[in-house]
Amino acid sequence: MGCHDVRPLLPARVEELSPLEARVRAEHVAGCSRCAAEAAAYSRLVHALAAMAGLEAEPVAGTLERALAALDRRRMLSTGPRVLMTDPRVAMFAAGSAGALVATLMVARALRQRRRAPRGARPVPRLALATPALARAK
Ligand SMILES: [Zn+2]
Numbered sequence: 001m002g003c004h005d006v007r008p009l010l011p012a013r014v015e016e017l018s019p020l021e022a023r024v025r026a027e028h029v030a031g032c033s034r035c036a037a038e039a040a041a042y043s044r045l046v047h048a049l050a051a052m053a054g055l056e057a058e059p060v061a062g063t064l065e066r067a068l069a070a071l072d073r074r075r076m077l078s079t080g081p082r083v084l085m086t087d088p089r090v091a092m093f094a095a096g097s098a099g100a101l102v103a104t105l106m107v108a109r110a111l112r113q114r115r116r117a118p119r120g121a122r123p124v125p126r127l128a129l130a131t132p133a134l135a136r137a138k
Pocket of ligand 1: 003006028032033036
């Protein structure tokens with residue numbers, strides 16, 4: 001078996017190969033430094049992805065407050081403070097933006113908690129919930 005035959009087997013994890021494929025790969029990799037290096041790179045990639053899948057990134061404390069303050073500043077720049085106070089449409093837009101952001105954060109938190117739920121829990125209709133809120137926040 002040459003490199004060309006073994007190469008498609010290199011990305012697979014051992015448990016994904018048939019016993020014959022696993023043996024063919026192991027024998028070839030033992031004698032071919034190029035395929036050994038490639039197999040090692042795939043293995044590192046798989047481990048990195050597995051580690052990333054287990055990560056749960058919490059937003060830094062104060063993220064919501066800073067985001068709301070940034071929205072506030074942007075609104076002041078684009079409308080001016082007097083318009084902001086008098087134009088109810090601006091106030092409604094601002095309330096909508098803040099509400100969408102809060103809703104997005106709530107959904108994200110809920111999804112994170114769902115993911116921790118035991119197996120067999122109902123899948124979350126993720127996009128249906130998150131997309132309108134994200135679109136409105138822009
Ligand atoms: Zn090879």
